[in-house]
Amino acid sequence: LAPYTTLKVGGEARWFVRANNVDDVASAHRWCAAQGLPLTVLGAGSNVVVADDVADGLILHMAAQGFHIADKEDQCIAEAAAGIPWTTVVDALVQRGFAGVECLAGIPGSVGGTPIQNIGAYGQEIANVIERVVTFDRSKGRVAELGPEECGFGYRMSRFRSDRTGRFIVCGVSYRLRLGLPTVTYPDVDRELETVGISSPTVADVRRAVLAIRKQKGMVTNPEDPNTRSVGSFFVNPVVTGREHARLQALFGIMPATAQPNGYIKLSAAWLIERSGFERGFRTGSVGLSTKHPLAIVTLDGATACDVVDLAVRIKRRVSKLFDVSLRAEPIFVGFGPNEDVEYLRQTY
Numbered sequence: 001l002a003p004y005t006t007l008k009v010g011g012e013a014r015w016f017v018r019a020n021n022v023d024d025v026a027s028a029h030r031w032c033a034a035q036g037l038p039l040t041v042l043g044a045g046s047n048v049v050v051a052d053d054v055a056d057g058l059i060l061h062m063a064a065q066g067f068h069i070a071d072k073e074d075q076c077i078a079e080a081a082a083g084i085p086w087t088t089v090v091d092a093l094v095q096r097g098f099a100g101v102e103c104l105a106g107i108p109g110s111v112g113g114t115p116i117q118n119i120g121a122y123g124q125e126i127a128n129v130i131e132r133v134v135t136f137d138r139s140k141g142r143v144a145e146l147g148p149e150e151c152g153f154g155y156r157m158s159r160f161r162s163d164r165t166g167r168f169i170v171c172g173v174s175y176r177l178r179l180g181l182p183t184v185t186y187p188d189v190d191r192e193l194e195t196v197g198i199s200s201p202t203v204a205d206v207r208r209a210v211l212a213i214r215k216q217k218g219m220v221t222n223p224e225d226p227n228t229r230s231v232g233s234f235f236v237n238p239v240v241t242g243r244e245h246a247r248l249q250a251l252f253g254i255m256p257a258t259a260q261p262n263g264y265i266k267l268s269a270a271w272l273i274e275r276s277g278f279e280r281g282f283r284t285g286s287v288g289l290s291t292k293h294p295l296a297i298v299t300l301d302g303a304t305a306c307d308v309v310d311l312a313v314r315i316k317r318r319v320s321k322l323f324d325v326s327l328r329a330e331p332i333f334v335g336f337g338p339n340e341d342v343e344y345l346r347q348t349y
């Protein structure tokens with residue numbers, strides 16, 4: 001499965017099927033139910049760590065195609081099948097001047113992957129533009145459409161991600177957007193726009209700025225850049241209480257932190273990792289950290305999923321020991337079966 005992932009690690013699937021439409025999904029579901037086998041969906045493989053010895057079961061590679069934008073006055077509904085690359089959708093919407101996803105430009109992955117962890121970057125989250133998620137509900141054996149309020153969206157979270165039974169297979173997503181001004185809330189984006197001399201940016205300007213920043217950080221997939229052989233950020237930024245933040249500041253001084261609307265504080269996982277002694281460019285055997293971003297674990301030739309997990313565990317343990325803050329791994333671990341290290345990486349506390 002390694003070629004189907006951006007980390008380029010992972011063993012052989014016992015069973016593998018490519019799903020081009022809902023009927024293929026339904027057949028795969030029925031076959032697994034009859035055989036008593038688990039089914040795991042793989043999109044573009046940009047947020048998974050696939051085990052070296054994949055546990056038994058069927059891997060369903062979601063490849064459904066189809067993309068359509070219907071616009072009326074200042075609004076549009078974009079309907080995309082799960083196998084369409086997310087960047088195709090962003091680029092088409094931005095080109096037409098629709099606002100709401102310009103900061104999500106350059107995020108690798110498929111449309112089907114967008115609601116799973118509620119993708120987000122530079123002040124935007126996909127939850128804010130999702131109109132409908134068309135799923136195959138495995139518990140009922142039929143298609144079910146979910147509105148955003150039924151998706152349980154949170155920070156890099158959704159009901160699709162938190163439900164480990166794999167109940168819903170995303171077959172397509174509809175997004176609702178309006179013509180309008182771009183979101184510019186991140187200092188990085190501000191600075192990049194200033195560098196190129198733009199004071200009243202359009203959505204296209206912001207998309208370009210975001211892509212430039214992501215390129216500098218190795219956060220776009222690029223076969224020429226070994227820093228992008230990753231899942232992007234390996235850990236999500238920890239969100240702590242104000243009291244916890246005050247404790248940390250008393251011990252370690254001022255640290256990067258962003259106040260959240262609910263009163264909690266989001267810390268920088270990248271800062272915690274670097275302060276724990278894992279600097280960008282760190283190497284151990286065939287794995288290491290990106291030279292451009294300490295949050296990205298990267299693989300070299302010969303790396304195994306086990307090497308990736310070992311390094312992630314080392315980082316999490318060190319951050320926990322030093323700061324008493326627990327990092328949660330962002331990618332999904334596929335095919336590991338019961339595994340203590342993987343359980344540890346999934347835990348927040």
Ligand SMILES: Cc1cc2nc3c(=O)[nH]c(=O)nc-3n(C[C@H](O)[C@H](O)[C@H](O)COP(=O)(O)OP(=O)(O)OC[C@H]3O[C@@H](n4cnc5c(N)ncnc54)[C@H](O)[C@@H]3O)c2cc1C
Nearest residue numbers: 043044045046047108109110112113119120170231232332
């Ligand atoms: C360089 C780089 C930068 C990144 N930057 C960001 C970023 O800025 N923000 C961000 O949020 N993410 C980022 N990511 C992570 C990743 O791109 C997103 O999470 C993406 O949405 C994953 O989509 P995918 O199709 O690759 O999913 P996969 O990696 O194939 O799968 C991820 C999970 O989603 C499930 N899944 C996928 N498709 C479906 C489906 N159709 N139905 C049901 N379940 C499904 C899988 O079973 C798995 O559990 C980055 C990754 C890389 C490599």
